[in-house]
Amino acid sequence: MSRRTISAVIADDHPVIQLAVKTTLSEIPNVQVSAMCSSGGELCAALKAHRPDLIVTDFTMGHSEQSDDGLRLIQRLKHYSPDTPIVVFTMLTNGGLLTRLQESGIAGIVGKNEAPDILRQICMDAISGRGLRLSPGISARMSRAGALAGGSASRLSPKEIEVVRMFAVGSTVTEIAEYLKRTLGTVATQKRSAMRKLNITSNADLVAYARDNGLT
Structure with a gap:
């Protein structure tokens, strides 16, 4: 009896990264990539259309009024399909934000500078429902951040x-308020x-901090 096909969707705003992730996933038996998305909005639409068994997504992608990324995107994905495992493939370096990400209920986090076989293994673990998995690089970043006195970024x-x-x-405070539906003062x-x-x-x-910590 043949095993069922496992559907996966990929989201990253760089086409080369999309292709690399697709190639990596194609080496997992019975995995088929159903959609490749370049924004949070496209990913949410693909989630509804394909009901995938796995999501592999970047953390930071371009956003507009119709499209979230970051923690807001993860929250939306968990709301739409709470049982679908999510693996985040990211350049994030901020230990505090990585901690918040791992607490969001995702299945794994992998650094983009790590070997493809690490991403492949964590995706296999996610499909198997083995709980949260962190790549060696991500684990090291979080350990270093935890050792820093004060840890101000984590607050x-x-x-x-x-x-x-x-x-x-590049968004102004006024544009941010409109997008997030908060008051300008807030x-x-x-x-x-x-x-x-x-x-x-x-x-x-502040811009330099965001850049250096993988937030842009």
Whole structure:
């Protein structure tokens, strides 16, 4: 008796990464990639259309009024299909944000700078329902972050992280407020709070922080 086909969807805003992930998944027996998406909106649509057995997605992708990424996207995916395992393939380096990500109910996190066989094995574990799996690189990043005195970055709230990410990619405070459906004053306060926690005093340094920690 032949084994059933396992459906997977991929999301990344870089076509080369999409192809690399597809090639990696194709080496898992009976896995078939049903859709390749370049945004959170496309991924949510593919989830509804294909009802996949596995999602492999980037964390940071371009967003618009119709498309989320980051923690908001993970929350949407878990809402639409709570039992579908999610593996996040990412360049994130911020230990605090990685901790929040692993607490979101996903199946695995893999660094984009790691070998394809690591991604393949974690996807196989996700399909098998073996619980949260972290790649060696991600585990090392989180261990280093946990050893840092103070760990100020880990104290950013999910809402503050959203504001920092959107500001760093060029959105104004007014645009962020409209997109997140918050008041202008609330967003401004969240931005100031994040900068204070990170001991950052200029917008340029905030953008640099987001870039250096894989938030853009």
